[in-house]
Amino acid sequence: MQTKIEDMAHRLAEVPGVVAVLLGGSRARGEHRPDSDWDLGVYYRGALDLAALGALAGPGVEVAGPGGWGPWVDGGAWLSVDxxxxDWILRDADRVGRxxxxxxxxxxxxxxxAGHPLGFWSPCYAGEVALGRVLADPSGELTDLRRRTADYPEALRQALTAGAWEAEFLVEAAAKGVERADALYVSLCLSRAVGVLVQALYAEDRRWCLNEKGALAVAETLPGAPPGFGPRVRAxxxxxxATAERLAATVAEARLLVGETVAAIRARTTP
Known part of the structure; x- marks a missing residue:
């Protein structure tokens, strides 16, 4: 299978508009299961020959052009090999550079x-390159970018850890939904608060966070996480x-956990 994927990557790189192909996801990080998908980032510039991509994908496979899947997950195709x-995932090379x-x-x-319930965090673009494996790169530009992204930017670390304040704000917002027993609003606020904390914990440890999947399992092991972070979040x-009384207790627990986490992050990032 590895040989077939590498051959596919080189054929993709020959499509007009494609500049490089990167293996991403768990396969690139060596964290995959036998049934894990193969994620290929297809980096392009300018006009992309969608007809050529369609011919390479084969009969019955629909190729979504730039913007076809949304503003951040640009487009691509879902294939089955053996x-x-x-998955082919389009990436605008110039936008990634910006x-x-x-x-x-x-x-x-x-x-x-779509597909990112806590939103698409733009540093994911750089993180994909840093954590991926270049399969085809005729010009060498993606290889060069991968070298540069190996060092996590200190300015980004400071910005994302400083952004943990939003988790505190969200907990107080959740409290406003308690009296009405507004379980949806409270749950959304708390989920978002946890997502913000996870991003901050990753950044504090100078790690790239690519998406929500599996992020909590990693975040709870990081140095900035307070004791019991994972189990407390899951609870x-x-x-x-569903009642005002129970939601009030949940928000109170969340307020305590968020306060501890933000304090721990600030203590580790403040000179």
């Missing part, structure tokens, strides 16, 4: 994107409650 899922420069300056944004989000 019964194993292979995001990397933003990361170096401590700037980031969070966008709405909060697993059963927040």
């Amino acid at each position: 019964g194993v899922a292979v 995001v990397w420069e933003d990361c170096r300056e401590g700037r980031y944004e969070v966008g709405v994107q 909060l989000l697993g059963a927040p409650g």
Whole structure:
């Protein structure tokens, strides 16, 4: 299978508009299971020959062009090779480069994107390159970017850890939904608060956080996480409650956990 994926990557790199192909996801990090997907980042510039991509994908496979899947997960295709899922994910090479420069300056944004319930955090673009494995790169530009992203930018670390304040704000917002027993609003606020904390914990440890999947399991092991962070989060989000009384107790527990986590992060990042 590895040989077939590498051959596919080189054929993708020959498509007009494609500049490089990167193996991402658990396969690139050596954390995959036997049934894990193969994720191929297809980096392009300018006009992309969608007809050529479609011919390479084969009959019955729909290729979504730039923007077809949303503003951040650009487009791509879902294939099956020997019964194993292979995902092509388009990435605008120039946009990835701009995001990397933003990361170096401590700037980031969070966008709405299908499949990312806590939003798409722009540093993911740089993190994908840093943690991926270049399979085809005729010009060498993606290889060079991967070398540069190996060092996590201190400015980004400071910005994401400073952004942990939003978790405190969200807990207080959740409290406003308690009296009405608004379980949806409370749950959304607390889920978002945890997501913000996870991003901050990753950044404090100079780790790239790519998405929500599996992020808590890693975050609870990081140095900035307070004791019991993972189990406490699971208890909060697993059963927040349906009555005002139970929701109030959940918010109180969340307030304590968020306060401890933010304090721990600030203590580790303040000179």
